[in-house]
Amino acid sequence: MNDYEIANIYKQFSPSIFRYMTYLVQHRQVAEDLTQEVFIRFVRTGDVHRTPVEIQAWLRKTARNIAFDYLRRKRLFEFIPFIPIHEKLVEHPFFELEEVRGLYIALGKLKPSYREVIIWRKIEELSIKETAEILSWNEEKVKNTLKRAIQALRKEMGGVHDE
Known part of the structure; x- marks a missing residue:
């Protein structure tokens, strides 16, 4: 795999992986580090014969594994809400919109499986x-968990509790 191929794969898929990591771990710098780890592992595999769909699937699955390994190591895997980092949210253009900031904070209060299914779907x-x-x-299970996750997210964001 040459540098040009690696750079193209990174450019194409890193924004999605970074967003996923940011929503899941709730810390921008950690999300950047974990995103880099995903791509380092991909480069180490050296498998250039995959289709873009296969590469994307591999990156997403690896991102999930790396994120949950991180959460387990830091003992954050329990269903304890994350502490929002207000100052860091303002520094990144992704969080300039109030709606995104509110969603980010509310997602941090959900249990990881809910957070994850909302992020992907x-x-x-x-x-x-x-x-x-x-x-x-x-x-x-995806359908059922998503339904429960959206109900929990609405509750966290101050929306309708029961439909």
Whole structure:
């Protein structure tokens, strides 16, 4: 795999992986580090014979594994809300919109499985099938968890509690 191929793959897929990491770990610098780790592992595999779809699937699955390894190591895997980093949110253009900032903070209060299914389905707009593959769940579990996650997110954001 040459430098040009690596740079193109990074340019194409890193924004999505970084967004996922940022929403999941709730810390910009950690998300940057974990995103880099995903791509370092990809380069180490040296597999240039994959299609873009296969590369993207591999990166997403690896990102999930790396993020949860990090959360376990830091003992943040428990269902304890993350502390929002208000100062850091303002520094990054992604968080300039009040709606995004509110979503980010509310997501941080959800348990990791809820946070993750919302990120993949609603923010990254993956299909149910793609989400199920990344999470190693069946499609029905994705649907049910997403429904519960959206209800919990609405509650966190001060919306309707029951429909």
